Amino acid sequence: MAGRATRSLLSLTIAASLALGADAAQAPPPSSPAGGGAPFAGGRPFATPFGVIYSTNITPDRPPPNHLIPPLGFRPLLASWQALSPRPTSPEPPGLDAAGRRGAELVAGLGHCGSCHTPRNSLRAEDADRPLAGAMAEGWYAPPLQADSPAPAPWTTDDLETYLRTGLSDHHQAAAGPMGAVTRELSQAPEEEVRDMAIYLSALMSRANRPTPVDQAAAAARAWPQGAQIYAGACASCHDAGSAMRRQGRPSLAVGTPLDEDRATDVIMIVLEGLTPPEGKAGPYMPPFADSLTDAQVVQLTAYLRARFSRERPWKDIPGAVRTARKGAP
Amino acid sequence: MTILRLNGSTRSVVSTPETPLLYVLRDELGLRGAKFGCGLGQCGACTVLLDDRPVFSCLTTLGSVGDRAVTTVEGLGTQTAPGPMQRAFEAEQAAQCGYCIAGMVMRAEGLLRKTPKPSEAEIRAALAPNLCRCGTHMRILRAVRHAAETTS
Numbered sequence: 410m411a412g413r414a415t416r417s418l419l420s421l422t423i424a425a426s427l428a429l430g431a432d433a434a435q436a437p438p439p440s441s442p443a444g445g446g447a448p449f450a451g452g453r454p455f456a457t458p459f460g461v462i463y464s465t466n467i468t469p470d471r472p473p474p475n476h477l478i479p480p481l482g483f484r485p486l487l488a489s490w491q492a493l494s495p496r497p498t499s500p501e502p503p504g505l506d507a508a509g510r511r512g513a514e515l516v517a518g519l520g521h522c523g524s525c526h527t528p529r530n531s532l533r534a535e536d537a538d539r540p541l542a543g544a545m546a547e548g549w550y551a552p553p554l555q556a557d558s559p560a561p562a563p564w565t566t567d568d569l570e571t572y573l574r575t576g577l578s579d580h581h582q583a584a585a586g587p588m589g590a591v592t593r594e595l596s597q598a599p600e601e602e603v604r605d606m607a608i609y610l611s612a613l614m615s616r617a618n619r620p621t622p623v624d625q626a627a628a629a630a631r632a633w634p635q636g637a638q639i640y641a642g643a644c645a646s647c648h649d650a651g652s653a654m655r656r657q658g659r660p661s662l663a664v665g666t667p668l669d670e671d672r673a674t675d676v677i678m679i680v681l682e683g684l685t686p687p688e689g690k691a692g693p694y695m696p697p698f699a700d701s702l703t704d705a706q707v708v709q710l711t712a713y714l715r716a717r718f719s720r721e722r723p724w725k726d727i728p729g730a731v732r733t734a735r736k737g738a739p
Numbered sequence: 740m741t742i743l744r745l746n747g748s749t750r751s752v753v754s755t756p757e758t759p760l761l762y763v764l765r766d767e768l769g770l771r772g773a774k775f776g777c778g779l780g781q782c783g784a785c786t787v788l789l790d791d792r793p794v795f796s797c798l799t800t801l802g803s804v805g806d807r808a809v810t811t812v813e814g815l816g817t818q819t820a821p822g823p824m825q826r827a828f829e830a831e832q833a834a835q836c837g838y839c840i841a842g843m844v845m846r847a848e849g850l851l852r853k854t855p856k857p858s859e860a861e862i863r864a865a866l867a868p869n870l871c872r873c874g875t876h877m878r879i880l881r882a883v884r885h886a887a888e889t890t891s
Contacts, residue, residue, distance in 0.1 A: 637757075638803075639803055642803075643799065643800055646798070696779075696795055700793065
């Protein structure tokens with residue numbers, strides 16, 4: 410059973426990695442995919458701390474060479490890195506059934522959720538002591554998927570399965586950043602495998618100590634009047650009670666995970682870049698505000714949103730986080 | 740009262756700071772070029788330039804404009820003396836009902852100010868936020884290419 414699950418998700422994972430060249434065309438990193446974003450042409454640049462690595466081109470055209478810090482381009486060195494960096498094992502919550510154990514296998518292996526959600530050690534390998542504890546990836550913060558999950562609403566198996574397959578769930582905000590592409594690919598995966606992953610991950614997050622959803626509009630407006638003005642004119646038409654989006658069943662910002670995270674990164678990235686599925690692909694949409702809001706205005710808005718929709722303490726150094734996020738934006 | 744730098748001149752307006760720029764332009768200043776399509780940043784009919792960058796004026800508050808220069812389609816030319824982008828849209832007969840066109844013109848103007856000789860892929864990516872329900876996209880693309888070729 411696990412073998413069959415593994416094989417079918419394997420083919421999908423390969424397809425997803427290759428197709429990333431196309432998916433990434435919507436918001437290309439500084440240099441566009443060398444393959445022009447064509448499927449299977451690869452060439453998508455990944456800026457890593459070691460240098461730029463390009464996804465593999467499996468068409469007959471030549472791929473661009475990787476630009477790694479010397480001597481990391483010398484491939485035999487990888488063997489010693491691998492020897493020093495054992496694969497992290499998945500945490501096993503008590504009471505997992507067979508489906509949950511299959512989910513654990515898929516999450517740790519082919520789903521490779523830890524590539525983004527697990528922090529890295531000094532060798533930039535996944536830290537085996539902190540699996541799925543939350544980490545920075547591609548300029549975004551991939552939040553913890555275990556007991557440290559900051560999600561204000563519980564991630565039930567049903568919620569998580571729907572989210573992984575559509576990028577949306579009735580009780581959480583939409584998938585943003587690199588997670589958008591993940592959910593678009595998982596929409597093509599066998600349902601029962603996504604279900605198994607949802608069973609496992611919801612068990613991992615089930616004992617999280619959740620923040621209570623709040624809406625402290627008046628106090629937030631007193632503290633951040635400019636942020637409140639921007640919210641009223643730029644955000645409320647979709648996100649306030651009674652808006653068209655809310656009437657269609659989308660939840661309040663109070664239940665979104667980013668506003669309860671321990672850093673402002675994701676909120677800032679969502680404001681700047683919005684949610685923009687690649688041309689011709691379905692998915693949740695939000696317009697980008699990078700060109701209409703100045704850095705100071707993004708700071709005001711971010712601080713207002715945190716004060717309004719979270720009981721957690723205010724974020725420190727939002728201006729610094731905005732400057733960092735801008736460097737990654739076009 | 741807010742001072743707006745608009746189409747090369749300075750205007751003072753009395754709308755409150757949280758008012759979307761689109762309403763200020765249309766209702767207070769009587770500039771009806773930018774259109775209300777969805778009010779949600781999903782259609783692009785309201786597109787104007789803020790310091791040469793195209794933005795959805797329906798989701799840009801008056802208070803957030805600050806000292807950035809606002810350019811609307813009225814700022815590109817007049818009926819008797821249309822600007823280069825407007826002439827290109829006319830030459831290619833890119834409008835059908837015309838509702839999206841002011842937004843398309845401004846989105847295209849923003850592209851050429853940043854990238855005077857865009858590739859086909861750059862034109863398509865830049866115009867992606869703007870929708871045309873009549874389906875004149877191919878003529879709109881021709882108009883943008885036309886403008887890029889005839890201006891230097």
